Amino acid sequence: MPFVEVTSSTGKTKFKYTICTPSSEEAKEIDAGLPTILFLHPVSLAEYLFTGQFSDQQLRRCNLVSFDLRGHGNTFGDSAPCDYGQVEAAEDTIQLMALLQNSLNLPPCHLVGVSSGTIIALQLAVTQPQRILSMFLISQSCTEMPAEVAGGHHEILDLWTCAFPDKTTTLPELISDAEFGQRQYLFTEPKLSPLVDAILSLTSKVAKKRWCYPFLDQYQILNHDFNVNRSSTSQMALAQITSPVILAYGSGDVAYPQIYTEQFLHELLEAGVDASLLVIKNAPHCMIPDYSKK
Known part of the structure; x- marks a missing residue:
């Protein structure tokens, strides 16, 4: 299990990452003769x-790279400060990319971001355009969150927080309610x-360990x-995107009507970015597991 x-x-973080090449599911280095795709997962x-992308034979013709975000999965380190957001997450990612560039010859990448992962992808493209060859943003979250969607996230936060009232008590029914809301948001329960189901089962086990009573602030x-406090990007900043x-x-x-993404598309085009929209029929917000081949 490689780490960097x-x-x-905002501190020190030991990021767990994966490199997948045509010849290896867990490669130790980048194949220098192939394009590289960097994947950015959503928070939670x-x-x-x-999994579906890393087992896809078409994509396996490239280098596929992913990592667990700050405080997620098998990534560990200093606690995130209270103002940790898209700028700070992008800084972490830039540092990670720079270290992998030095040690493994990570080249400029094609980015795939999902949901809140698109916030980081956009920040990278605005501040470090030379590192980015293209972006595929799935269920973009690159503009301010609508109030009605934020309300749903507030409810999930309240449920999760109340599920761990003290260091010796856990209320499974409230955890279940919070997880139901998250499933509904991501996968259209x-x-x-x-x-x-397998992804969410693993997510639940990790979350109950990483974000229980002593660490509710990190949750x-x-x-x-990270989701609710995100901000929109100015047209001047969007104009820095070269990919x-x-x-x-x-x-x-x-959660989001199509007009939400169409408005962001309009902002990109107005800024002179080469941008287009792909609509996947019936796909949920987090479409990437079940719609990977569509």
């Missing part, structure tokens, strides 16, 4: 979300496949605040 230690303005999940910072962008939207998304 990153030191940024982890890099195992990309109850339409869950065996793969999604709020890394899951709730083409494809926005993928699932018409089965229960």
